Amino acid sequence: MRTILAATAIAACLGGGTLLRAQAPAAAPRTNPLVGDPAAEQAGMGMFRSRCADCHGMDARGVRGPDLTQVWASGRTDDGLFRTVRRGIPGTEMPASNARTTDDEIWKVLAYLRTLAAPTAVDAPAGDVASGERVFRAQCAGCHRVSGRGGRLGPDLSRIGAARARGALVRRIRGAEEDWIDGYEPVTITLKSGQVIRGVKKNADLFSVQVLDNRERIQGYIRDEVREVQERRVSAMPAFDVTRLSERDLNDLLSYLATLKGFDPRVQ
Amino acid sequence: MRLTLPRLVTLAALCSVVSLSAQQPPAAPVPGPVSNQDILKGLDTDGANWLTFGGNYENHRFSPLTQITPENVGRLQPQWTFQTNTLGAFETTTLVRDNVLYVTGPQNVAWAVDARSGRQIWRYRRELPDGLTACCGLVNRGFAALGDKLFMVTLDAHLLALDMKTGAIAWDAVLENYRNGYAATLAPIVVKDKVIVGVAGGEFGIRGFIDAYDAQSGKRAWRFYTIPGQGEAGNSTWSGESWKVGGTGVWVTGAYDPEQNLLFYGTGNPGPDYHSASREGDNLYSCSLVVLDADTGTLKWHYQFTPHDVHDYDATEVPILGDLTINGQLRKTVMFANRNGFYYTLDRTNGRLLVAKPFVQTTWAKQIDPQGRPMLEPGHTPDEKGETTCPDLTGGTNFWPPSFDPRTKMFFVTAREACATFYAYKPEYVPGQRFTGGAQQVVNTRDVRPYGAIRAIDPATGERKWEYVTPTPSRAGILTTATNLLMTGDGEGNFLVLDSRTGKLLWRYQMGSALHGTSPVTYMLDGRQHVLIPAGTSLTAWALPAEAR
Numbered sequence: 001m002r003t004i005l006a007a008t009a010i011a012a013c014l015g016g017g018t019l020l021r022a023q024a025p026a027a028a029p030r031t032n033p034l035v036g037d038p039a040a041e042q043a044g045m046g047m048f049r050s051r052c053a054d055c056h057g058m059d060a061r062g063v064r065g066p067d068l069t070q071v072w073a074s075g076r077t078d079d080g081l082f083r084t085v086r087r088g089i090p091g092t093e094m095p096a097s098n099a100r101t102t103d104d105e106i107w108k109v110l111a112y113l114r115t116l117a118a119p120t121a122v123d124a125p126a127g128d129v130a131s132g133e134r135v136f137r138a139q140c141a142g143c144h145r146v147s148g149r150g151g152r153l154g155p156d157l158s159r160i161g162a163a164r165a166r167g168a169l170v171r172r173i174r175g176a177e178e179d180w181i182d183g184y185e186p187v188t189i190t191l192k193s194g195q196v197i198r199g200v201k202k203n204a205d206l207f208s209v210q211v212l213d214n215r216e217r218i219q220g221y222i223r224d225e226v227r228e229v230q231e232r233r234v235s236a237m238p239a240f241d242v243t244r245l246s247e248r249d250l251n252d253l254l255s256y257l258a259t260l261k262g263f264d265p266r267v268q
Numbered sequence: 269m270r271l272t273l274p275r276l277v278t279l280a281a282l283c284s285v286v287s288l289s290a291q292q293p294p295a296a297p298v299p300g301p302v303s304n305q306d307i308l309k310g311l312d313t314d315g316a317n318w319l320t321f322g323g324n325y326e327n328h329r330f331s332p333l334t335q336i337t338p339e340n341v342g343r344l345q346p347q348w349t350f351q352t353n354t355l356g357a358f359e360t361t362t363l364v365r366d367n368v369l370y371v372t373g374p375q376n377v378a379w380a381v382d383a384r385s386g387r388q389i390w391r392y393r394r395e396l397p398d399g400l401t402a403c404c405g406l407v408n409r410g411f412a413a414l415g416d417k418l419f420m421v422t423l424d425a426h427l428l429a430l431d432m433k434t435g436a437i438a439w440d441a442v443l444e445n446y447r448n449g450y451a452a453t454l455a456p457i458v459v460k461d462k463v464i465v466g467v468a469g470g471e472f473g474i475r476g477f478i479d480a481y482d483a484q485s486g487k488r489a490w491r492f493y494t495i496p497g498q499g500e501a502g503n504s505t506w507s508g509e510s511w512k513v514g515g516t517g518v519w520v521t522g523a524y525d526p527e528q529n530l531l532f533y534g535t536g537n538p539g540p541d542y543h544s545a546s547r548e549g550d551n552l553y554s555c556s557l558v559v560l561d562a563d564t565g566t567l568k569w570h571y572q573f574t575p576h577d578v579h580d581y582d583a584t585e586v587p588i589l590g591d592l593t594i595n596g597q598l599r600k601t602v603m604f605a606n607r608n609g610f611y612y613t614l615d616r617t618n619g620r621l622l623v624a625k626p627f628v629q630t631t632w633a634k635q636i637d638p639q640g641r642p643m644l645e646p647g648h649t650p651d652e653k654g655e656t657t658c659p660d661l662t663g664g665t666n667f668w669p670p671s672f673d674p675r676t677k678m679f680f681v682t683a684r685e686a687c688a689t690f691y692a693y694k695p696e697y698v699p700g701q702r703f704t705g706g707a708q709q710v711v712n713t714r715d716v717r718p719y720g721a722i723r724a725i726d727p728a729t730g731e732r733k734w735e736y737v738t739p740t741p742s743r744a745g746i747l748t749t750a751t752n753l754l755m756t757g758d759g760e761g762n763f764l765v766l767d768s769r770t771g772k773l774l775w776r777y778q779m780g781s782a783l784h785g786t787s788p789v790t791y792m793l794d795g796r797q798h799v800l801i802p803a804g805t806s807l808t809a810w811a812l813p814a815e816a817r
Contacts, residue, residue: 050693053707054471058654058691063710091355091375093405096398098701180714205760207740207776213580233714 044112073163132256173240326589336796348386357787358802390435410455421452439486466518473513473703480507490565502552510547515539520584543705569619583607609662625730628664650690669745684741686718734771745787757783779803
């Protein structure tokens with residue numbers, strides 16, 4: 001244990017040292033000055049594809065390296081991401097950028113990534129936010145949670161306004177996109193007793209399956225000990241066409257979702 | 269008694285021994301020196317040792333031990349678990365000698381571990397510099413041993429000799445400058461008085477090589493560049509100056525044929541990985557099997573699996589040597605399941621191709637012509653728009669070791685079924701920076717998703733005999749035994765024991781992390797057969813209880 005603590009302390013000191021050294025120039029702005037600049041985004045795309053995509057994937061959704069389309073949604077900041085690209089992550093494959101890489105180039109790559117991740121200026125909300133929240137409560141909150149309120153079968157949407165562009169949300173809500181997210185695929189388990197469990201699949205392997213059932217109980221099942229496991233590689237999210245959600249309600253809903261940028265302690 | 273000076277010295281020495289032993293815990297097992305003869309024996313029925321990467325020079329990963337059987341394997345019990353307490357996962361093959369385990373881990377930490385208790389005897393930790401360029405994980409694949417020394421390569425491209433009893437550095441040789449993209453991760457092998465290693469960095473514009481170092485002094489004995497220099501045969505297979513930064517690393521251990529005194533090593537991808545126009549030509553000796561004289565490093569022959577590769581199909585898989593009857597004739601062969609999706613059997617005396625057959629879905633080529641060259645399908649050169657090819661970048665298999673059962677003449681491989689869209693861009697070479705010229709996107713849709721399979725292949729024909737499918741691809745190596753056990757893992761952390769005759773699942777255990785790039789090893793300890801499983805950051809020893817043996 002002492003060894004671990006000592007190693008941790010040394011690592012902390014080393015990390016701190018790196019931080020001090022790297023902060024010395026302090027010239028880099030704390031927010032990306034090139035966000036929304038089409039030329040910068042274009043240049044950033046080229047750099048991303050040649051230098052980063054090998055590990056993070058052409059669509060930045062992650063291969064060996066993590067998914068970069070979710071980083072702002074998960075709370076990272078421009079400043080923090082800039083530092084990660086500049087310094088790398090010691091002890092991992094993420095390298096520091098070389099001395100010849102300019103701050104401007106890093107901001108260009110981040111500006112490009114932002115186009116994959118976050119709403120842009122053209123996403124200006126046009127609907128009624130209060131009405132949109134009512135729509136959300138009526139239609140979505142059974143499965144989706146915002147700031148600790150709502151269901152858990154679908155992804156938590158507390159930061160969706162920072163995470164998804166309006167167009168992507170429309171496609172998902174209207175069911176135009178055949179996509180799924182691991183952890184949210186519908187699963188039906190028939191026990192030997194005949195009892196049927198429905199829910200979403202949180203994890204699985206050859207021998208077991210882990211679910212959040214429709215009553216929001218998390219539970220694992222051994223495949224040999226149940227009668228049947230039905231799995232489908234689709235999203236459990238239903239399609240809301242205009243008969244279920246009018247254009248006006250959709251517009252209001254999107255306006256409300258655009259305001260969700262993080263956990264809001266005021267929501268009771 | 270008169271106390272003369274020599275007697276005083278003796279007494280003082282004795283006192284210090286007595287006082288030391290009073291303070292020390294009970295003596296740890298004492299490792300004996302490793303001889304060339306010990307290594308040549310491979311995994312014999314005595315079974316107390318595992319002294320070289322593949323178990324034997326031929327890389328069979330086949331143990332003659334018989335205590336654990338299909339009938340009793342389900343009664344295996346954990347004996348102890350060793351944790352690395354470091355970042356990163358094991359890819360190592362543990363060496364076993366006289367009740368002591370010699371283990372390399374991630375971040376170039378290494379240990380001697382008491383095989384009876386799982387307790388550390390010593391620990392070596394390398395102080396790694398900033399700015400490492402190791403492509404694909406800060407990993408290490410194992411030690412080699414000779415005499416009282418262990419040999420380990422490092423992520424900053426050195427070769428170290430460590431004292432087996434203390435873990436102290438006996439010598440430290442520089443392979444190349446890590447700042448220019450060189451790294452090293454493979455397990456060395458010892459041949460006679462030399463330590464054989466290779467260098468990684470195929471994604472960083474290196475010029476790859478295989479080196480031999482004198483095991484006593486650390487002095488370099490020879491170097492074989494995997495890319496011929498100017499004026500040498502093969503150099504013209506690289507357009508312009510591209511040979512200077514053509515990659516072709518060697519990051520997986522090869523085989524050694526004592527009878528011919530030849531080394532067999534698979535070589536890595538040419539660089540930049542995906543951008544064809546940057547390096548027109550066959551790009552020798554990338555994606556090849558190179559066969560070298562073990563004393564001099566002279567190239568005897570080569571076979572290029574993937575001429576002018578543009579999909580990162582390194583031939584850095586583990587070659588296996590074995591004798592097979594093919595069309596009624598006994599042949600000395602080298603067997604090779606390649607990342608490009610083809611399984612190959614070559615005559616290891618002359619390089620003649622005997623068998624070549626896809627063992628997974630391949631779309632870039634469907635067959636190999638009689639001259640041994642792949643017959644390319646059109647439309648599989650990556651560009652800015654992207655083209656889809658099977659297998660994907662990770663390949664039909666990869667560096668995780670296969671196994672060969674010399675009794676049944678069966679070859680076992682962990683296969684992957686996956687396709688990817690490959691993109692290419694013209695890259696600029698900057699020393700020490702990634703130089704791949706593109707990327708891939710794995711095809712993963714509702715209808716098409718990657719999966720894995722453990723496959724048994726008849727190496728005399730390339731035919732599949734059985735398969736055990738896993739829902740996601742596995743990166744585990746394979747160990748087989750004389751009791752028809754096949755030990756491996758799936759992609760979800762399950763340790764799997766299959767019947768090597770049929771592929772039937774006999775036993776499983778969820779290790780909590782997948783076996784990655786390596787297989788278990790097995791050995792006898794105090795009359796009990798042990799199985800040592802590296803998974804994630806843990807190493808767990810298993811054996812049967814007395815009543816089950």
